Amino acid sequence: WALHLENVTVSLSGQYECTFATYPYGTKAEKIQLIVKAEEERHYLKKVWLKQTLEIPCLEDTTSENLSIYPLKWLVDENGRKEELVTKEPSCPAVYRNSSVLFRQRVLLGLNNTLKLFPTKIPDDGRVFSCHVLYHPERIRKSSTTVRVFGK
Numbered sequence: 001w002a003l004h005l006e007n008v009t010v011s012l013s014g015q016y017e018c019t020f021a022t023y024p025y026g027t028k029a030e031k032i033q034l035i036v037k038a039e040e041e042r043h044y045l046k047k048v049w050l051k052q053t054l055e056i057p058c059l060e061d062t063t064s065e066n067l068s069i070y071p072l073k074w075l076v077d078e079n080g081r082k083e084e085l086v087t088k089e090p091s092c093p094a095v096y097r098n099s100s101v102l103f104r105q106r107v108l109l110g111l112n113n114t115l116k117l118f119p120t121k122i123p124d125d126g127r128v129f130s131c132h133v134l135y136h137p138e139r140i141r142k143s144s145t146t147v148r149v150f151g152k
Contacts, residue, residue: 003016003018008036009036009136010036012034012036013034013035013036014033014034015031015032015033015034016031016032016033016034017029017030017031017032018030018031018032041141041142041143041144042059042060042142042143042144043143043144043145043146044056044060044143044144044145044146045145045146045148046145046146046147046148047148047150048120048147048148048149048150049120049149049150049151049152050119050120050121050122050149050150050151050152051119051120051121052118052119052120053116053117053118053119053120054115054116054117054118054120054124054147055110055114055115055116056114056115056117056129056131056145056147057112057113057114057143058072058074058112058113058114058115058131058133058143059131059133059141059143060143067112067113067133068090068091068113069090070090070133070134070135071087071088071089071090071133071134072087072088072113072131072132072133072134073085073086073087073088073131073132074086074087074107074109074115074129074130074131074132075129075130075131075132076103076127076128076129076130077127077128077129077130082130083103084097085097085103085107085115085129086107086109086115088109088113094109102121102123103117106118106119113131115129115131117129120147120149121149122149122151124147124149125147125148125149126146126147126148127146127147128144128145128146128147129144129145129147130142130143130144130145131143131144
């Protein structure tokens with residue numbers, strides 16, 4: 001016996017019980033707790049040389065999936081607040097939203113929605129860049145990458 005749920009949303013989280021009658025043993029029941037997560041996040045570390053091009057894949061573990069059919073955005077953690085760098089809607093060109101002088105003219109959305117940063121600078125060391133993909137109105141997949149910049 002199985003329960004099949006379609007278009008799963010956070011509101012379906014809760015306890016489910018399956019009850020059935022058996023002969024000659026009587027009624028059997030089993031309970032299961034379902035937790036639906038609103039977002040999934042993966043964390044990565046990327047090492048790059050100073051003054052080189054940094055390329056960060058949006059979702060490293062989903063290369064086979066076509067991200068171009070979902071809205072996505074790239075953000076950078078700037079002193080504890082997230083600053084939006086690039087947004088991309090399906091079938092539309094990327095929109096660059098970064099107002100920071102530190103990233104202006106250095107950020108580009110590459111093939112397969114990778115974030116390109118050139119040239120890398122000392123202040124980029126330790127920064128966290130994150131990609132957010134909206135798969136469903138209640139589901140977001142995130143990947144965040146901490147950058148380590150090395151000098152020669």
